[in-house]
Amino acid sequence: MKFLQNYPIKERQILTKSGADFIKSLGNVAVREAVISIFEGENVRNSTEFITRRRLAISNGAMLMMFIKSSFENPIFIETLLDQASHSLILENLRKNDRWILEWLLGLNDKAVQNILRDNPAELKNYQSRLSTAVNDSLEYVVSNFGDIKGTLNVNGKKTSINWDFMLKLMLSVGAQTLTIRGSEKSTYGKLFEKLILGTLLEILGFEFIKETENLKSNDKVFWLSKTEKRESDATLIYSLGKGIRFDIGFIGRGNPEISLDKVTRFEREVTIGKTKHYLGTYVIVDRIGDKSKITTLAQEIGGDIVQMSLSFWIRDVAKLLKRDLNYSHPVLSMGDEELRVYLIKQIKKIDIIKFIR
Numbered sequence: 001m002k003f004l005q006n007y008p009i010k011e012r013q014i015l016t017k018s019g020a021d022f023i024k025s026l027g028n029v030a031v032r033e034a035v036i037s038i039f040e041g042e043n044v045r046n047s048t049e050f051i052t053r054r055r056l057a058i059s060n061g062a063m064l065m066m067f068i069k070s071s072f073e074n075p076i077f078i079e080t081l082l083d084q085a086s087h088s089l090i091l092e093n094l095r096k097n098d099r100w101i102l103e104w105l106l107g108l109n110d111k112a113v114q115n116i117l118r119d120n121p122a123e124l125k126n127y128q129s130r131l132s133t134a135v136n137d138s139l140e141y142v143v144s145n146f147g148d149i150k151g152t153l154n155v156n157g158k159k160t161s162i163n164w165d166f167m168l169k170l171m172l173s174v175g176a177q178t179l180t181i182r183g184s185e186k187s188t189y190g191k192l193f194e195k196l197i198l199g200t201l202l203e204i205l206g207f208e209f210i211k212e213t214e215n216l217k218s219n220d221k222v223f224w225l226s227k228t229e230k231r232e233s234d235a236t237l238i239y240s241l242g243k244g245i246r247f248d249i250g251f252i253g254r255g256n257p258e259i260s261l262d263k264v265t266r267f268e269r270e271v272t273i274g275k276t277k278h279y280l281g282t283y284v285i286v287d288r289i290g291d292k293s294k295i296t297t298l299a300q301e302i303g304g305d306i307v308q309m310s311l312s313f314w315i316r317d318v319a320k321l322l323k324r325d326l327n328y329s330h331p332v333l334s335m336g337d338e339e340l341r342v343y344l345i346k347q348i349k350k351i352d353i354i355k356f357i358r
Contacts, residue, residue, distance in 0.1 A: 003077060003084070004098055006069035011062035014055065015097040015181075020192055020357045023051065032348050035200050038193070039344055041312040043287065048189040056181055060174050063104070067170050068153055071160045078166050081105060082135070086128035090121050104176040105169070106131060111183065112176075135172070139164055192357050194249045195225050198235040198285075199356030201315060202247075204347045205322070205330050207237055209355070221328075225356060233282070239326045242279060249285040281325050283307060283318065313340050 023031055034051065038044055070077045085105040088094075094102070103109060106128060108116070117123040142164050149167070152159045202223045203209055210222045223237040233246035281304070288310040307317045315332055322328045332340055 003066065003070040003074070004088075004101060006073075007066040007101055008062045011058055012097050012101070014058060015100055023189075023192055023196075023357065024354050028351075028353050031196060031353050032351075034193070035196055035353065036344055036348060038197055038309060039201075039313060039315055040341070041310055041314065043310070044189075044193055044197075048193060051189065052182060056178055059177055059181060063101075063173055063177060064170065065155070066101075067166065067173075068155050068160045069158070071166065072158045078169060081169055082128055082132050086124050090124055100177075100180060104173045104180070107172045107176050109176050109180040109183065111179075135165075135168060138168060142168070194234055195356045196353060198247055198249055199225060200348060200351060200353055201318065202235065202237060203351055204315070204344065205319060205332070236280070239322075239328055243326060244279075245281045245283055245322070245325065247283050247285065250287075281305070281321075283321060285309060285314075285318075313337055315344070316340070 030051070034048060037046070067078075082105070085102045089099065089102045089106075092098075100110075103113060117127060149162070149164055151162050153162055154160075199209060206221065208220075208222045210224050220238055220241075223235055226234050234249050235247040236244060237247065238244040283305050285307045286309065288308055289306065305321055307314055307321070311317065316335075319330045319332050322330070323333065332343065335343060
């Protein structure tokens, strides 16, 4: 299993780094760009795509480096790759990132291990044998139909020969790696961006981010973000003693109106925070609601409001609700789209946006 050492150490650590840690490593600038695009009405999946692609590019590059270095050190690395990978998976006590790399070399991810191998190590050898046959059959096909390929890759003065066998096994590994990374990040980034968006939204609107709620004062205009997985609001805003708004956010599309309504109805209006009773309205922020949906009217009937992120510069919609419910006025209410875009970019630069997920 010596070849695993050729997968660069720093990049190997990225594989199992949490989504929060990876976003922190990108820094404020990259994350701000994504959040601004969401304020402009772009889908969160589109906004986080560049983060995923960056992680994929780094990981795929690391996989290529492992292939090149291992082939340089061992002339029969490619020929014996599948056998080495399956043998190591069966016998070795592996860390998570090493196990993932070995699975990828066999065209597997964790879900495939569960579904194809049924988590049974005894099935791995049989799978590897059938995979070898499939790769060899594919090798014969591409050589026969596309012609042979020959060449060398030169990395830091080390030359490695490449052929179809090298390329097919590299692409097999990269494909499985891509499935793993995309699968793990789909839900992770959604949860992280809920905090990033809410925190940035409320700070731009003039409220102070706090972590402790014990010493609220009558003149506080503050908010905090949920710290737990309990059925509580994602953010709570206190405008003055006894008055505030709860925010619940979810990237819920038009196909899930019942989930949106559930978010509105789950909260009581009267809540004790510290020693004071607060009367809180509820704003639910969702991705999109269908044109014929009655969810907005239903929400209003039970004292809640829904804001759609698919609408351009929906921050104004939140500001309008705050004006109506708390008599709180903010300059964004009078801004046109272009002026608001410039304003948001200027204001978000002042915010340490990563603090919302620390």
